[in-house]
Amino acid sequence: MSAIPALRASNLHRRFGDITALSDIYFDIPKGQVVSLVGPSGCGKSTLLRALLWLDPPDEGFVEVGGRFLGRELVGQGVVRHQSAAQVDRIRPKIGMVYQQLNLWPHMTVAENVVRPQMVVAGKPKTQALETANRLFDRLKISELAERRPAEISGGQKQRVAIARALAMEPDIMLFDEPTSALDPELVGDVLQLLRDFAENGMTMLVVTHELAFARDVASRLLFMDKGRIIADGSPRDVISSRANKRVSDFFDTVSAFHPSFRKSDPQKEIST
Numbered sequence: 001m002s003a004i005p006a007l008r009a010s011n012l013h014r015r016f017g018d019i020t021a022l023s024d025i026y027f028d029i030p031k032g033q034v035v036s037l038v039g040p041s042g043c044g045k046s047t048l049l050r051a052l053l054w055l056d057p058p059d060e061g062f063v064e065v066g067g068r069f070l071g072r073e074l075v076g077q078g079v080v081r082h083q084s085a086a087q088v089d090r091i092r093p094k095i096g097m098v099y100q101q102l103n104l105w106p107h108m109t110v111a112e113n114v115v116r117p118q119m120v121v122a123g124k125p126k127t128q129a130l131e132t133a134n135r136l137f138d139r140l141k142i143s144e145l146a147e148r149r150p151a152e153i154s155g156g157q158k159q160r161v162a163i164a165r166a167l168a169m170e171p172d173i174m175l176f177d178e179p180t181s182a183l184d185p186e187l188v189g190d191v192l193q194l195l196r197d198f199a200e201n202g203m204t205m206l207v208v209t210h211e212l213a214f215a216r217d218v219a220s221r222l223l224f225m226d227k228g229r230i231i232a233d234g235s236p237r238d239v240i241s242s243r244a245n246k247r248v249s250d251f252f253d254t255v256s257a258f259h260p261s262f263r264k265s266d267p268q269k270e271i272s273t
């Protein structure tokens with residue numbers, strides 16, 4: 001018997017008019033796996049994350065978090081049931097999401113941004129929510145910012161607050177949508193190091209990224225999307241060095257022109273393994 005995956009997507013489809021944003025999406029993410037999601041602009045990465053959270057429900061298909069359906073359930077032989085909004089709200093916090101635009105509440109302090117959702121969404125008592133927030137602030141090195149408002153902290157600091165807010169809900173899996181793309185170059189390394197630490201601590205993560213060093217060196221699996229489909233799924237090295245799919249090799253050819261360190265393959269390694 002196989003273990004229950006942290007996240008399962010089955011048969012996801014999503015259309016916007018004539019555009020097929022998601023088609024035939026299937027994958028399981030086992031607990032503790034770090035997966036990067038890579039693909040050209042407009043291929044459907046953000047749509048997929050929003051579908052997984054049931055914020056923008058797919059037209060077809062199922063999402064399961066820790067073995068529980070989210071949004072739409074298969075209750076019997078082909079019988080589909082739609083969950084109530086209250087049910088969705090109960091299950092959704094099992095997935096933590098860090099949005100590219102971060103979505104911090106500007107009128108609240110950093111501490112309130114992290115404490116309030118724990119009380120409102122997870123029903124935690126304030127003392128416990130504060131304790132969790134302080135532990136995360138310590139871990140993310142933002143304790144001294146607790147009483148400031150988002151407008152009074154830097155982009156990199158905001159990123160950490162958004163991560164603390166998501167982690168405070170103790171999710172089974174964390175989704176990140178291009179966590180470094182809004183940051184100044186000198187802050188990118190900081191956030192990547194943070195994600196690397198999370199990975200080493202066994203956190204299950206799905207990370208949309210253009211940071212190919214992360215995709216190659218930190219993630220243990222790479223999903224490559226094109227035109228709404230996952231067209232490659234494997235170890236980063238295998239996917240990157242694969243010549244099997246022209247779309248994938250064209251993408252990495254373009255990228256490696258900008259990132260000279262990002263080589264498609266290492267011939268010596270290939271011979272020795």
Ligand SMILES: Nc1ncnc2c1ncn2[C@@H]1O[C@H](COP(=O)(O)OP(=O)(O)OP(=O)(O)O)[C@@H](O)[C@H]1O
Nearest residue numbers: 016019020021039040041042043044045046047048
């Ligand atoms: N709400 C919407 N209405 C209509 N079309 C949409 C909507 N959201 C996304 N799309 C279209 O769906 C496709 C996938 O968009 P998506 O934002 O998921 O791409 P992406 O891979 O995240 O791109 P990027 O790397 O630029 O962030 C695009 O063609 C986009 O224009």
Ligand SMILES: [Mg+2]
Nearest residue numbers: 045046047177
């Ligand atoms: Mg996107």
